[in-house]
Amino acid sequence: MTQIQVLLIDDDDHMREATALALQLADFDVRALPSADEALHLVGFGFKGIVVSDIRMSGMDGLTLMNRIHDLDRDIPVILVTGHGDVQLAVRAMQEGAYDFVEKPFTNSHLADVVKWACDRRALVLENRLLRAAAGHPDDIEQRLIGRSPAMIALRDKIRAVGPTEADVLIMGETGTGKEVTARALHDMSPRADKPFIAINCAALPSMLIESELFGHEAGAFPGAMRARFGKFELARGGTILLDEIGAMPLEVQAKLLRVIQERATTRLGTNDSMPLNARFIATSKENLEDEVAAGRFRADLLYRLNVVTLRVPALSERREDIALLFLKLAQEAALRYRLDPVDVPAQITTAITDRDWPGNVRELRNAADRFGMGLGIGFDNAAPDAGSGLLADKMAAFERTTIANALVAHGGNLKSVYESLGLSRKALYLKIRRYGLDRREYSFDESDS
Numbered sequence: 001m002t003q004i005q006v007l008l009i010d011d012d013d014h015m016r017e018a019t020a021l022a023l024q025l026a027d028f029d030v031r032a033l034p035s036a037d038e039a040l041h042l043v044g045f046g047f048k049g050i051v052v053s054d055i056r057m058s059g060m061d062g063l064t065l066m067n068r069i070h071d072l073d074r075d076i077p078v079i080l081v082t083g084h085g086d087v088q089l090a091v092r093a094m095q096e097g098a099y100d101f102v103e104k105p106f107t108n109s110h111l112a113d114v115v116k117w118a119c120d121r122r123a124l125v126l127e128n129r130l131l132r133a134a135a136g137h138p139d140d141i142e143q144r145l146i147g148r149s150p151a152m153i154a155l156r157d158k159i160r161a162v163g164p165t166e167a168d169v170l171i172m173g174e175t176g177t178g179k180e181v182t183a184r185a186l187h188d189m190s191p192r193a194d195k196p197f198i199a200i201n202c203a204a205l206p207s208m209l210i211e212s213e214l215f216g217h218e219a220g221a222f223p224g225a226m227r228a229r230f231g232k233f234e235l236a237r238g239g240t241i242l243l244d245e246i247g248a249m250p251l252e253v254q255a256k257l258l259r260v261i262q263e264r265a266t267t268r269l270g271t272n273d274s275m276p277l278n279a280r281f282i283a284t285s286k287e288n289l290e291d292e293v294a295a296g297r298f299r300a301d302l303l304y305r306l307n308v309v310t311l312r313v314p315a316l317s318e319r320r321e322d323i324a325l326l327f328l329k330l331a332q333e334a335a336l337r338y339r340l341d342p343v344d345v346p347a348q349i350t351t352a353i354t355d356r357d358w359p360g361n362v363r364e365l366r367n368a369a370d371r372f373g374m375g376l377g378i379g380f381d382n383a384a385p386d387a388g389s390g391l392l393a394d395k396m397a398a399f400e401r402t403t404i405a406n407a408l409v410a411h412g413g414n415l416k417s418v419y420e421s422l423g424l425s426r427k428a429l430y431l432k433i434r435r436y437g438l439d440r441r442e443y444s445f446d447e448s449d450s
């Protein structure tokens, strides 16, 4: 396997140099940077390594950096370094997609272990990507878009048919149904699979910034544009551009976008020189864009240009038969991610989740499955159809809380002793402490934590 580069970001010079040296001594290929902005620039250009970043930094913090990196490539493992006892931030980091966290003060060997796991995982993902691209017709799509309903089978068939073509695609569907997953599957099945996948959330960008974010700008293009900046479109370089929530794009930007799609060329703000653009466009929308056209909020010509191929991702309410399988697979995935024991889903929970409405669709179901996989229960109040099971769940939670609180008292707040005595992993204990609102400092005899 090729050596995976470790990008280390810390604004504390002393800490950064010491950590870089420790990783170099452990034979890693390390590149150390003092700021998240510099790191982001590097990751923007097809970075194939992993990232280790301090979470608290002046300027952009580690969590924001991680989210920006994952906008570019979700498969880049990000390890965040958290402060001593900063449990809440560590848990948040994991929930937002960190590969792992390392709490200060850490030993060099612990850091090296975590970095090694992340590098191995990254190498595996890159190898799979190459294999998939070489095979031309990858078929891991059933793992990514789980579901045995006729609607999901039909969707997967369409993705297999359209993916390898050059056609631009419009993906419609309610929130959380899997539109972005569909877009990534289309990209991965295309000959562009080894090129960048640039996801742009049109709804998250303020209209003032959207043009310069998409097209970039030259220095002096507008007041405040001190330096030239490349646009997201320029990053595509033979890959795919996902325009998420395209319905939120302001009308004037829609006109410019139409020109870009038709001419396959992009122009930075503040110049007339256009650059050729080799990219496939995929757009998603929650709204019915024909209604938006009728309401004067969306350009008809852009819609006609985009909807040559339209895929509709069904809501969970249209495929209730998929709910149980999705929940089980997602809960098992969560348990694996947190390195916890495998889970099984009891029948009454399967009934409860199948009967319930999921307005947030798979995203909402996934959150519940994540909590369940972490051993934190089902995560919604009317979890079970009969009061008996709800009561049982409450009693079990109360028992668990008391047991952990007692163990904290018995061990004077020493977390290592607590998780060892309860047979829990470190992560599982952290998650439960947060879930039950326990503050270990109330139980500490001293400041030690190991």
Ligand SMILES: Nc1ncnc2c1ncn2[C@@H]1O[C@H](COP(=O)(O)OP(=O)(O)OP(=O)(O)O)[C@@H](O)[C@H]1O
Pocket: 143, 144, 145, 146, 147, 173, 174, 175, 176, 177, 178, 179, 180, 181, 182, 244, 284, 286, 326, 362, 363, 366
């Ligand atoms: N069929 C599926 N099988 C497994 N996971 C899925 C499936 N559909 C969606 N997911 C998961 O559900 C979450 C939401 O999916 P995604 O972001 O693709 O939805 P979306 O339709 O783009 O949402 P939004 O419109 O709110 O942006 C993701 O975590 C995704 O991995």
